[in-house]
Amino acid sequence: MSEWHLPPDYIINNWTDELLNLMMWKMVERKEREAQTMKGSSGAGHEPQVSDEVFFARAKNLIKVVRK
Numbered sequence: 297m298s299e300w301h302l303p304p305d306y307i308i309n310n311w312t313d314e315l316l317n318l319m320m321w322k323m324v325e326r327k328e329r330e331a332q333t334m335k336g337s338s339g340a341g342h343e344p345q346v347s348d349e350v351f352f353a354r355a356k357n358l359i360k361v362v363r364k
Contacts, residue, residue, distance in 0.1 A: 299323055 297304050300319065307316065346354075 297307060300307070311319075
């Protein structure tokens with residue numbers, strides 16, 4: 297129930313069985329996509345897509361240093 301930020305009694309009283317079934321299927325699909333994404337982006341031999349030098353060269357204008 298925390299997936300939808302709703303208390304269980306709200307779902308029981310206001311959702312049809314069809315809606316609950318649909319929401320569960322969509323949640324399973326989303327979790328599978330998340331797992332595939334995590335599996336694809338981690339693991340041994342994974343190389344960064346951008347070198348450190350290129351990343352920091354692009355990011356230097358996005359970082360603001362505030363001295364106190």
